[in-house]
Amino acid sequence: DEDETLAKDALLKFIAELSNNNSTLILGTNSGWNSTSDPCEDNWLGVTCNAKTLSVERIILDDYNFYGTFDANTICNVESIVDTLFYLSLKNDLLQGKNMDSIDKCKHLTHLFLGGNRFSGSLSQSFSRLNNLKRLDISKNELSGVLPDLSTISGLMEFEAQNNQLSGEIPEFDFSNFVAFNVSFNNFGGLIPPEGDRFPVSSYMDNPLLCGAPLATTCSSLPEEADSDDHDKPKRNLSRDEILMFSGYILIGLALVFVILLCVYKKRKQKQKKKELSLEAMKKVAAFDHDSDRITITSMDQSKKGASNSGFSSAAVSSDESNAAISQSLVVLTSPEMNNGLKFENLLKAPAELLGRGKHGSVYKVMCDNPNMTLAVKRIKDWSISGSEFKKRMQKLDQIRHPNVLPAVAFYSSRQEKLLVYEYQNNGSLLRLLQGIHTGQMFHWSSRLSIAAGVADALAFMHQELQHDGIPHGNLKSSNILLNNNMEPCISEYGLMSSTEISTIQNQAQFPSSSNVFPITDENAEAMFKADIYAFGVILLELLTGKVQNNGLDLASWVVSVLREEWTVEVFDRTLIQEGASEERMVNLLQVAVKCVNHSPEARPSINQVALMITTIRDEDDRSIDVSASTSTII
Numbered sequence: 001d002e003d004e005t006l007a008k009d010a011l012l013k014f015i016a017e018l019s020n021n022n023s024t025l026i027l028g029t030n031s032g033w034n035s036t037s038d039p040c041e042d043n044w045l046g047v048t049c050n051a052k053t054l055s056v057e058r059i060i061l062d063d064y065n066f067y068g069t070f071d072a073n074t075i076c077n078v079e080s081i082v083d084t085l086f087y088l089s090l091k092n093d094l095l096q097g098k099n100m101d102s103i104d105k106c107k108h109l110t111h112l113f114l115g116g117n118r119f120s121g122s123l124s125q126s127f128s129r130l131n132n133l134k135r136l137d138i139s140k141n142e143l144s145g146v147l148p149d150l151s152t153i154s155g156l157m158e159f160e161a162q163n164n165q166l167s168g169e170i171p172e173f174d175f176s177n178f179v180a181f182n183v184s185f186n187n188f189g190g191l192i193p194p195e196g197d198r199f200p201v202s203s204y205m206d207n208p209l210l211c212g213a214p215l216a217t218t219c220s221s222l223p224e225e226a227d228s229d230d231h232d233k234p235k236r237n238l239s240r241d242e243i244l245m246f247s248g249y250i251l252i253g254l255a256l257v258f259v260i261l262l263c264v265y266k267k268r269k270q271k272q273k274k275k276e277l278s279l280e281a282m283k284k285v286a287a288f289d290h291d292s293d294r295i296t297i298t299s300m301d302q303s304k305k306g307a308s309n310s311g312f313s314s315a316a317v318s319s320d321e322s323n324a325a326i327s328q329s330l331v332v333l334t335s336p337e338m339n340n341g342l343k344f345e346n347l348l349k350a351p352a353e354l355l356g357r358g359k360h361g362s363v364y365k366v367m368c369d370n371p372n373m374t375l376a377v378k379r380i381k382d383w384s385i386s387g388s389e390f391k392k393r394m395q396k397l398d399q400i401r402h403p404n405v406l407p408a409v410a411f412y413s414s415r416q417e418k419l420l421v422y423e424y425q426n427n428g429s430l431l432r433l434l435q436g437i438h439t440g441q442m443f444h445w446s447s448r449l450s451i452a453a454g455v456a457d458a459l460a461f462m463h464q465e466l467q468h469d470g471i472p473h474g475n476l477k478s479s480n481i482l483l484n485n486n487m488e489p490c491i492s493e494y495g496l497m498s499s500t501e502i503s504t505i506q507n508q509a510q511f512p513s514s515s516n517v518f519p520i521t522d523e524n525a526e527a528m529f530k531a532d533i534y535a536f537g538v539i540l541l542e543l544l545t546g547k548v549q550n551n552g553l554d555l556a557s558w559v560v561s562v563l564r565e566e567w568t569v570e571v572f573d574r575t576l577i578q579e580g581a582s583e584e585r586m587v588n589l590l591q592v593a594v595k596c597v598n599h600s601p602e603a604r605p606s607i608n609q610v611a612l613m614i615t616t617i618r619d620e621d622d623r624s625i626d627v628s629a630s631t632s633t634i635i
C-alpha cells in the first residue's frame with residue numbers, strides 16, 4: 001500500500017546517499033536493496049522487520065565504509081518508518097551527517113550507533129530530544145563544540161563519545177543507570193559530574209582540562225581564569241606540592257624503565273650470542289655483493305679463507321658436535337623424491353643463492369646433488385613456537401595434501417632456527433607475473449581468473465581440513481602463490497605463522513583503527529581464518545587492478561576510494577580492458593574482492609562461498625569463449 005511504497009522509497013534514498021549510489025557494489029547484488037523487492041518480505045540486508053506488521057524495526061549497516069552521507073531527512077520524515085524504527089546502527093561507515101536536526105523525528109529510537117564516521121561540527125540539539133534513547137554512540141567522529149544537554153534523556157544507559165574534539169563540560173548525567181560511558185580523547189573541561197567516578201580513568205583520559213574523580217587531576221590544580229589574589233596563593237602552593245609529587249613518580253617511573261631496558265638489553269645480547277653460535281654451526285653467511293647489486297651466499301669458511309667462488313662448499317661442513325646435532329634433527333617428510341636421502345650436510349654443501357628476505361625470514365635456492373633437485377629453503381627468524389609444537393604442526397600439515405598447495409619436503413628446528421625445505425618452483429610467483437605487466441608482459445584475463453579459482457579452491461580445501469586444528473595460512477600474498485610446471489597456482493608457506501604473529505598482523509592490516517592486541521582464543525580462531533579471506537581479497541584486487549599491495553599502497557582502501565567517487569572502471573588494469581575482457585565478469589569478481597576485504601571479519605564471506613562465486617564467474621567466462629569460438633568458426 002501507500003505507506004509501504006513511501007517506506008521503500010525512503011529506504012532506497014537513504015541507501016543511495018549512504019553509498020553514493022554504489023549500494024549494489026558495496027552490499028552485493030543479493031542484498032535485496034532495489035525497487036523491485038520489498039524490504040521486509042525480501043529480507044533486505046541489514047533491515048529487520050516486525051514479523052506481524054511487516055514494518056521496519058532495525059537498520060544495521062555496520063562496517064561498510066560507505067563514505068557517503070547519512071541524511072536524517074530520508075528516513076526520519078517518513079511516518080511509517082519512524083513509528084517502528086527503534087534501532088539504527090551505522091558504525092564504521094565513514095559517513096558525513098546531513099539534516100541531523102531532523103534526528104529527533106525518529107522519536108522511537110532506543111539505540112543509535114554512529115561511531116566510526118565523519119560527522120563534524122557540533123552535535124545537533126535535536127539529539128537531546130530523543131527521549132527514548134538508551135544507548136548512544138557518537139565515538140570516533142570529527143565532532144567538536146559543546147554537547148547538547150543529553151542529561152535530559154532519563155533512560156540513557158550508554159554514552160560513547162570518545163575520539164572526537166568535543167569541548168565544554170560533560171552534561172550532568174544521572175550515572176546510576178549507566179552501564180557504559182566514555183568521553184576520552186576529547187577537549188572536555190571542568191569538573192566530572194557526581195558519580196562519574198563509577199567509570200574508570202580510561203573513560204575520561206586525554207581531556208587536558210577535565211578534573212575531579214576518577215582523574216588524578218584535582219580541579220584546583222588546573223590553571224584558573226582571573227580569580228582573586230587571595231585565592232591564588234594557596235592554590236599555587238598546592239600545585240607546587242603536586243608538581244613535586246608527580247616529579248617523584250616520574251623519577252621512579254624512569255628508574256623502572258631503565259631497569260627493564262637493561263634486562264631486555266642483556267637478554268637480547270644473550271640471544272644474539274646464541275644465534276651467532278648457531279649460525280656458525282650452519283657455516284653460512286649471506287654476503288651482499290654491493291658492487292654488482294647482486295646477493296650471493298658464501299660459506300663462512302670460504303669467506304674467511306678468501307675463496308672466490310660463491311655457494312655452499314664441502315669445506316663448509318665440519319664434523320663438529322653442532323653439525324652432528326643439526327643433521328640428526330632434519331626431519332624429512334614423506335616425499336618419494338626424498339627417499340634417496342636428504343641430509344642436512346647435503347643442504348650445506350650445495351651451492352645456494354638468496355632469493356629474498358621477507359618479514360619472517362629469508363629464502364635460499366639450493367641446488368642439491370644428492371638427491372638431485374633444486375630446493376627452496378626458508379629460514380624463519382624469531383618464531384617463538386616450541387620445537388615440539390612446530391614438529392606437530394609440520395606433521396599435521398604434511399597429512400593435508402592438495403595439488404595446488406606446495407608441501408614442505410623437510411624441516412629442521414632448533415631454538416634459534418626453523419628451516420623449511422620446499423621444492424623450488426621454476427616458474428616464479430604470482431607477484432612476478434603482476435610485476436611483469438608493467439614491463440609489457442601479457443597476463444591474460446582467463447589466466448588471472450583460473451589462478452583466482454585455483455587458489456580459492458585450494459584454500460577452501462585447506463580451511464576445511466585445518467579448521468579444527470586452528471591453522472590458517474596466516475601470510476597469504478602474491479609472493480606466496482607460486483606457479484608449478486603446468487603454470488598452475490600453488491599456495492606456498494601454508495601455516496607457517498604462529499597465532500601471536502597472526503594477531504599482530506590482523507591488528508595492523510585488518511583493524512587499522514584498533515590499538516589493542518587481539519587476544520587469540522578459541523572464539524576468535526574463526527577470525528584468523530577470516531584474515532586469510534581478507535588477504536585473498538587483496539590478491540583478487542591485485543589480479544583486477546594489476547597493482548601490487550605493498551608498504552606504500554593499501555590496495556583495499558585505494559579501490560574503495562575510487563569506487564566511492566562513482567561506479568567506475570577506473571580500478572581495472574588497463575591491459576584487461578584493452579584485451580577485451582568481459583567488464584561484467586570483472587565487476588562480478590570485484591564484488592567478490594570487495595566483500596573479502598570488508599573491515600569487519602564477520603561480514604566477510606566464507607572461503608567456500610568465495611570459491612563458488614569465482615568458479616561460477618570462471619565457468620561463465622569459459623562458456624563465452626566457447627560460444628565466441630563456435631560463432632567465429634560458423635562465420
Ligand SMILES: Nc1ncnc2c1ncn2[C@@H]1O[C@H](COP(=O)(O)OP(=O)(O)OP(=O)(O)O)[C@@H](O)[C@H]1O
Pocket residue numbers: 355356357358359360361362363375376422423424425426428429475479480482492493
Ligand atoms: N619454493 C619456491 N620456489 C621458488 N621460489 C620461491 C619458493 N619459495 C619462495 N620463493 C620466492 O622467494 C622469494 C622470497 O620468499 P619469502 O617468503 O622470503 O618472501 P616474502 O613472501 O616476500 O616474505 P615473507 O613470506 O617472509 O613475508 C619470493 O619471491 C618467493 O616467491
